[in-house]
Amino acid sequence: MSDARPLTRDDLPEETAALARALIGVTIAHETPEGLVRARVVETEAYVPGDAASHAFRGPTPRTTPMFGPMGHAYVYRIYGVWLCLNITSEAEGTGGGVLFRAAEPLEGLELMRARRGGKAADAALLRGPGLMAQALGVTLADSGADMLGGGPLRLEAPTRPAREIGVSTRIGLTREADRPLRFFARGSPSVSGPARLNRP
DNA sequence: TCACTGATCGTCT
DNA sequence: GACGATCAGTGAG
Numbered sequence: 001m002s003d004a005r006p007l008t009r010d011d012l013p014e015e016t017a018a019l020a021r022a023l024i025g026v027t028i029a030h031e032t033p034e035g036l037v038r039a040r041v042v043e044t045e046a047y048v049p050g051d052a053a054s055h056a057f058r059g060p061t062p063r064t065t066p067m068f069g070p071m072g073h074a075y076v077y078r079i080y081g082v083w084l085c086l087n088i089t090s091e092a093e094g095t096g097g098g099v100l101f102r103a104a105e106p107l108e109g110l111e112l113m114r115a116r117r118g119g120k121a122a123d124a125a126l127l128r129g130p131g132l133m134a135q136a137l138g139v140t141l142a143d144s145g146a147d148m149l150g151g152g153p154l155r156l157e158a159p160t161r162p163a164r165e166i167g168v169s170t171r172i173g174l175t176r177e178a179d180r181p182l183r184f185f186a187r188g189s190p191s192v193s194g195p196a197r198l199n200r201p
Numbered sequence: 202t203c204a205c206t207g208a209t210c211g212t213c214t
Numbered sequence: 215g216a217c218g219a220t221c222a223g224t225g226a227g
Binding site: 045047053054055077079080081082083085087098100102119129130131132171172173174175 | 217218219220221222
Binding site for chain 1: 209210211212213
């Protein structure tokens with residue numbers, strides 16, 4: 001609760017794949033007028049520089065400019081006209097890279113997350129998948145560009161318990177660069193998304 | 202457990 | 215004028 005320690009840039013690596021791995025287990029918190037929610041990150045994907053699957057691949061556009069800013073900032077985009085996906089920028093300013101938050105375990109603000117999801121999902125499934133995670137956290141397009149390592153309303157905090165073993169697999173839902181092992185997940189977590197075969201040891 | 206499908210629209214070609 | 219870093223529902227094995 002009040003003893004949660006916000007993470008700063010000194011706590012995390014400034015390299016996309018290393019950051020994606022380091023984020024497994026950290027707490028993501030979002031404070032809005034509706035209330036505070038917290039969740040433990042259990043699944044990420046790295047979109048590294050030069051990666052044809054990355055939105056940054058073709059250079060900056062109005063949508064993707066945050067990806068080329070300094071590390072530790074939010075990049076939020078709409079996918080399939082319906083869902084939002086939350087990323088954190090992961091490289092030095094001028095280099096396009098990001099880590100997609102794919103799933104998390106709910107820790108605090110369960111009522112609010114259930115209300116935002118509006119469904120009958122089990123608690124472990126409230127943030128299982130990138131679109132659902134952004135929805136449960138109450139992230140909006142207005143959050144794109146926000147500093148997540150500066151103690152603001154959308155921020156990362158130190159893990160609240162020892163990390164689970166980290167698994168690695170290929171990324172989900174891609175057509176290009178689909179074979180690269182750039183997805184990281186907390187092995188054994190009930191909130192990890194994706195087909196079971198990707199989540200095995 | 203997996204494969205397939207429809208919904209839906211901003212973004213870039 | 216396509217095409218998605220997705221999800222829920224359905225149906226088959």
